[in-house]
Amino acid sequence: MGRSSKDKRDIYYRLAKEEGWRARSAFKLLQLDDEFDLFKGVNRAVDLCAAPGSWSQVLSRKLRGQEEKGEEVKIVAVDLQAMAPLPGVTQIQGDITKVSTAQEIIRHFEGKPADLVVCDGAPDVTGLHDVDEYIQAQLLLAALNITTHVLKGGGTFVAKIFRGKDVTLLYSQLKIFFSGVTCAKPRSSRNSSIEAFVVCQNYSPPEGYVPNMSNPLLDHSYNVDFNQLEGPNRVIVPFLACGDLSAFDSDKNYPLQLDADKQYQYTPPTQPPICPPYQQACHLRKNNLLSREDASSICPSQSQDEPGPT
Structure with missing residues (x-):
């Protein structure tokens, strides 16, 4: 297996490196924009769960690179992990479940709300589909919660979703806040993956709604088979390739x-990961240190032959 083997298997991984994107996921946002014209009239954008930064790269190039008034465009990237700097992007290393993070986003926008919020965040999948779908649903709801704090009326929210058996509940909750909700599958997203993206347009929260950071799924009070809902409680969201x-x-x-x-x-790779979790394991394996109790826990420097972002 040579270094070119993944280039042969995954065309979008290869193209991402050739075009200077940090990850192949950049093409997903580009293809969503081609379909929904997401960036039209956007001056303030937020990228949640941004690392390693490919979606922030897309926002920077699309919003700042082709506009004469590029200096008026403000982009904020939020993630718990450290991320290498990007031109024109303000980074916040924070938790999207905290009100303080929402307040800091608004502060960078000088008190104004965002026009667009995107989130490509996903958990480290376990292979147990029910668990992965549940955790992804929690992440999406956390992104929705902070979005209600920072998004302007009529704004757009785009987030990754796993299309599992109980996805109807998520659609129903999104429809409370957005008049238009579409589930989209970009061409660069593998057909073998349950990954898709919800494109939520025209943010219009219920009258009198006060944003908060509570997560309704965490109280474990739902004992309903949501696929059996009928009438106004049943939401059918269009699916678009x-x-x-x-x-x-x-x-x-x-x-x-x-x-x-x-x-x-x-x-x-355009930007190697900054001290990723797997790097220490690679270092220990290559140096035959896995059986040693005193193996160093310090993150070794990134070597050229260690894997880059996918």
């Missing part, structure tokens, strides 16, 4: 040399 057959298929293997006139050349 973004892109057409002219785009690359994320589940297909492509030859390394796509263009006969252009020789393939390996491209290293």
Whole structure:
């Protein structure tokens, strides 16, 4: 297995490195924008769970790079993890479940609400689908909670969702706050994955609603099969596949040399991870230290042959 093996298996991973994106997920937001025109009229944007920063890169290039009034555009990226700096992006290392984080976002916007909030956050999947879907639902609701603090009326919210058996409950809760909710599947998102994205447009909370950081799913009081709801309680959200057959298929293997006139050349990752959790394990394995009790817990420096962002 050479360094080019993943380039051959995943065309979007290869293209992300060639075009300077920190992760292949940048194409997901770009394809969502092609379908929904997300960035039109946006001057203040928030990227939740931003690390390693590919969606913040998209926001920076789209909102600041093509506008004459680029200096008026403000972008705030929030994550618990440290993230390498990006031009035109203000970073907050904080918890999206805390009111103080919402207050700091508004402070960076000089008291004004955001026009757009995006969230590509996801848990470290366990392989136990029910557990993964539940944790992802909690993360989405946490993103929704902080969004109600910072998003302007009529604004847009985009977030990752796992389309599990109880996804109807999430759709119902999103419909309380947004008049338009669509579940979209970008072409760069693998067909084999239950991942999709909810595009929530026209933020219009119920009259008298006061934003708070409570999470209604955490009280364990739901004992209903939400797929059996009927009438006004039953919400059917449209599902949209973004892109057409002219785009690359994320589940297909492509030859390394796509263009006969252009020789393939390996491209290293744009931004290696900053002290990722797996880095210490790689260091211990390569140095045969896994069985030693006194193995150092200090994060070693990133080496060129250790894996980059995916």
